[in-house]
Amino acid sequence: MITEIGESIIVAAVFRDNSITPRSFLWRRRRYRVNKVHGHYHYFKGVYRQNCYSLSCETADIFEVSFDAEDMSWRLERVHVEG
Amino acid sequence: MLKGREKTIIHLDMDAYFASVEQRDHPIYQGRPVLVCHTDSVDGVFGVVAAASYEARPFGVKSGMSVFEAKKLCPKGIYLMGDYNKYLHNTKELVKICESFTDQVEVFSIDEMWLDVTETKNRFKEDAGRIAYRLQAEIKSKVGLSSSVGVGPNKLVAKMAGEFHKPGGITVIRPSDLPQILAPLPVKKLFGVGRKMKKHLELIGVATIGDLAEVPDEYLKKRFGVVGLWLKQAAKGLGDDVLASGRGSTSLLVKSFGHSSALGSGEADIDKLCQILLGLCEGVTRRMRRGKYLGRTVTLRLCLARSFGFTRGHTLSGVSDMTETIYPVARALLLKEQPVLAEYPATLIGVSVSNLLFAEKQLSIFDLLDDRFVRLMTAVDKVKDKYGDQLITRATLLDWRRRYHGVEPSRLPKS
Structure with a gap:
């Protein structure tokens, strides 16, 4: 099941070797530690690069988060839940 | 073709490409029927199926089918909206990998490409099958996706070879094996023969590729024009071996x-x-x-x-x-x-x-x-x-x- 979220989140990420890797995020007052980045890609909105990630944390759920280089903001776009 | 030096072309075809990318990015969908749709909302019945995972195919769902029809056939499938930025990003990664094998890469579509590895094979004295195996393994390890690879003396044969063992297979067709491999195949397996052409060919008694290779040139030209002659060449395993390459991974070859x-x-x-x-x-x-x-x-x-x-x-x-x-x-x-x-x-x-x-x-x-x-x-x-x-x-x-x-x-x- 897919739930569209579209909310701002606070992310701790590592910027290294021209790449950004999210390590944990805070959503609705709960901290999620990123266990694995399953996939990532980027595209451009105007001149601003948008980075998108598929992440899994402690549960089997998959979180899709994005980073907007225009205002350096992170968003939780949607959550894929088993079932 | 260079005299005395036979061409070696590899055809790379990604297996259920869009659906495989989604299954890789969402492991909870692995082993389940995934349908990537071209639509404004997957909750409705409008739009078309852009790709169906191998798990969805036994239900009779195919690419190009309407979402309405697909939902009737596979009501428990996972319906996802296509994210073309994501697929294009992956294609660029694939082209980069292909270009690390040879500079002669022709991108045929978002999930298919040809590589001319003649020089790579001759320079490094490496078997074509081995190059195909390395290419497939590198794609699996770097991009995490499964692909089918065909090897042949030209683009046409390489593409047909890739169809033999899907998904995840490697098929090598050598020029000497061409008549035995192609002749018994139904004519619809020939690249360029669609539903309509198949019907026309059946009307003149052509059921297999071997039958087509036997039809006189004059008859084919009279009935189908230059297309008929082109198809006969294809039936004999003769095809275009020049790749439209050289645009690089940042700008994929576009036809429309x-x-x-x-x-x-x-x-x-x-x-x-x-x-x-x-x-x-x-x-x-x-x-x-x-x-x-x-x-x-x-x-x-x-x-x-x-x-x-x-x-x-x-x-x-x-x-x-x-x-x-x-x-x-x-x-x-x-x-x-x-x-x-x-x-x-x-x-x-x-x-x-x-x-x-x-x-x-x-x-x-x-x-x-x-x-x-x-x-x-x-x-x-x-x-x-x-x-x-x-x-x-x-x-x-x-x-x-x-x-x-x-x-x-x-x-x-x-x-």
Whole structure:
């Protein structure tokens, strides 16, 4: 099941070797530690690069988060839940 | 072909590409029927299936089928909206890997490419099958996706070889094995033989590729023209071995630009259809200008009453990448179909521009006559490049964008 979220989140990420890797995020007052980045890609909105990630944390759920280089903001776009 | 040196072409085909990318990015969908759809919302029944995972295929679901039909056949499938930025990103990664094997890479589509590895094979004295195995393994390890690989003496045979062991297989066809392998295959397996051509060939008693290879040239030419001769060459395993490569991974080889829009239960109002068509032409020409392409053939696609579809085309006397040139042609094609539309409302409308010419901005004859639009579109493109495509649009399209695509609130940068 897919739930569209579209909310701002606070992310701790590592910027290294021209790449950004999210390590944990805070959503609705709960901290999620990123266990694995399953996939990532980027595209451009105007001149601003948008980075998108598929992440899994402690549960089997998959979180899709994005980073907007225009205002350096992170968003939780949607959550894929088993079932 | 170089004398005494046989070509070695590899055909790479990604297995259930869009669905595999989604399964890789969402492991909870692995082993389950995933259907990637081209639609505005997967909750509804509009749109078409762009890709079906191998788990979905036993249900009878295929690419190109309507979401409505697919949901009847596979109600428990995972229906996802296609994310084409994501697939294009992956394709660029694939092209980079292919280019690490040879500089002769032709991108045939978003999930298929040919590699001419003749030089790689000869220089490093490496077996073609071994190169194919390394390519497949590298794609699996770097991109995490499964692919089918075919190896042959030309593009045609390599592509056919790739079809033999799907998914995840490697098939090598050597020139000496060609007659035994190709002759017994049904003629529909031949690249270029579609449903209609298969019927025509059956009428003249051609059931297998071997049968086709035996038909006299004169008879084929009389009946099918140059296509008949081309098919006979293909039946003998002879084909084009020159790759249209050299554009690099940052700019994939493009054959046409097209946009389409599903129209829900149907639209018969010609003014609304013209408005939608204008929006589609805007999208197509914007992509053409961004890619530095000019096009000559405009094709209108209509699906009527969700049951049948057709295309109508017109070739311009010159090339263009301007909405002001492409749209009137598409509109004229649409207006000709007005009597049919009155009876059968359109459920999908699309426009594409083909017969392309890659050119660092070169003014077409249309643009030379009146360059005001060129200057205007150049300015509009600059604004869109900087602030995003949603910021500026034609006033006549505001309503269409709202109804069919939604409008993201436009934002100016903070500084």
